[in-house]
Amino acid sequence: MSAIKKHLDTLSRLAVLIVMFVLLVLVSPSFGTLTNILNVLRVSSLTLIIATGIALCMLVSGIDLSPGATIALTSILFGRYFQMGHSTGEMVFGIAGILAVSAVIGAANGFCVAKLSLPPFLATYGIQQIVRGLAYLLTNGLVYSGFTEQFKFIGGGSILGIHTPIIFAAILLIIVGFLLNKTTLGRRIYAVGSNRESARYSGINVTGTLMMSYILSGLIAGFAGIVYTSRLNCAEPTIGAEFAQQAIAAAAIGGISFKGGHGNVFGIIIGALMLTLITNGMTLLGIDSDWQVGATGVIIILAVLIDRNTAKKKV
């Protein structure tokens, strides 16, 4: 009984998602096919990966606007410096480079927020601009493409018929879920997000915890950069402009509170799937893509309203 009560908001979100799913199946028979469901999951997976990182920042009552730019920069770096790498060793080296750079970007965000006490929105917006600026400077207007087959498999392949991004997203969610629920770092993240002052009084290293959240978000963005570059098979500085927004929306729809300290990985999954379902459903229904953009906004607001009201009633 208490378990149900405790997860009530997650459950009510799940209910909204299921209702959306059922409606779409009823309206459009092709929606329920395995191919389409896998497609929905594949499209969701990138948002899901980025949202998981941002959620870590939201849990410590922050935000991270930089993942889109991080994806652009890391993909350019990979294209410029590792594109020629045809051996597995060179590819691994390139991937490690991407992760290192993205961790540094995350650390820069964390430094601005935790050490300089800048408002997270502005700090990460500023870093985002710097990072994207670097991406432009590094490309000189070039687009890098033509990666190795090995590398292309990371984002574009499939194992047992399941697209690799789905598998990566699943692995990431398991890791982050474990981190949040079963490690002291997870406890610290929730403690700092829930009440920073009481965390400090409890001897929790608030600065370190904030730093960790932003570094992890950066790392996850770098990881998303690898998957995305591989799937796209090209690198250019303009990519990922809307990724952060979309991922934040997914996390928020999934119940990660902007105030911090509240939300879990299941919520993020539900939020990301909901966002994808909306677009996917409209495409299947043959709605003109110009109409889809605005309609998505309307549906998001409706979904959040319904979710909030059902959650309120049951509590």
Add this chain to the structure above:
Amino acid sequence: MSDVILELRNICKEFPGVKALDNVSFDLRKGEVHVLLGENGAGKSTLMKVLTGVYHPNSGEIVLHGNKVSFQTPRDAQLARIAIIFQEFNLAPNLTVAQNIFLGREPKARSGLIDRAKMVRDAQEILDFLKVKIDPNAKVETLGVAHQQLVEVAKALSIDSEILIMDEPTATLSENEISALFDTIRNLQKRGVSIIYISHRMQELKVIGNRITVLRDGQTVGTCEASEVTLDELIRMMVGREISKVRTRTENTAREETALEVSHLSQGNKLKDVSIRVQRGEIVGLAGLVGSGRTELAQAVYGITRRDSGDISICGEPIQNPTPIKCIQRRMGFISEDRKECGLALNLPIRVNVTHAGLKSIFPGGIVDVRRERKLAEDYRAKLRIVTPDVERNVVNLSGGNQQKVVLAKWLSTDSAFLVFDEPTRGIDVGAKEEIHNLIRDLAVNGVGILMISSDLPEILTLSDRIYVMREGRIVHEIEQVTSETTQEEIIAYATGGAEQ
């Protein structure tokens, strides 16, 4: 001077479970300063809130100029020309002095827009009357506390108040500022303004007050002429005689090891050359009025604020720049006064809160054993009798007493050797209070050194082995051995400065 303009007759105000005001009567004459005196929780603030329409009395009446009135909102009281200046000012820091004085009542030009020039002129006029040199165009945030307070006074005058309530107006002022304020008060008196003056400071009461009314436990103890009463008499009235001093600790369990040693600690004007010592197994009470520096002392030791000078050592280990992390490593714990702000993550479950202070020591590998965590929480739930259906419940849903027990559980699970309790039983019902007292005693018996800050004098007297009294940032008195002969009067006399007269 003797025409009564305001009368509060037989005011009763009950809150669930508490009789905050019990048949309190009070009157105010034109042009007098009437001091309202009483310990924390005696009912002074509640009475003023009833007068200004914040609370509605359960019974009793308010008579203003011979007419019975009933204020539904603070706005009604304001219209009746009653103004109150709280300890925490209600000023908008980023607006100018003039804008603050006329906030919501800005003079309008014919165009309907605010007449800035007139507003500044009018503000200047009031400030001139108060004989204070404040620029009406200065932003309030640039002013010192004393000037901000005068802006509040100016604001009260601008609505042409004839009754002015001042709640602890001198609590944050320096000597010079106090004498300037007293000049202003005398000016106001000449103009026929009557003042209700709430204060703890014994010395100033007789300087500024005409009459003094003492409240205790929500009842009027008496009203006397300031010139005819001694400080000793006032202290006796404040404390009362009937409180029994039951000392339940029979043997002193203090041990050789020192839990806390502070020498010559100073911090701005908040702490001045403070030296104290707490042995393991000993309960040391830290008494004093609100704002005397008790919490500030504990916070400086715990590294919440930075000290200017002085040495601190915890459990025998000196500590250079204290932080909560370093203090906890040296086995100190801090049960803060404000459990909602500093003690608990309210929207997280009890189970999670219990391990917050001991994450490192309970789960040294960094991996949380949730089963062990739950067991720990369940153990404390049983041991401290935390009333809750289960430990998965978020702390926010618990009552005050049970929340406090969760804070205690958090610190008990860290195996501390030195604990600071800041107002451990404030806002807690009697039953839980007794349980917490027993727990504090048990801890001491088991060798934990305890520093207990409390405004509840009976609590200090029943629990402490030794007592320090603070006033204005200094340790002004030490009671080395608390016995059944130790009285609240002794503490109050030092805490208020009455003992120096």
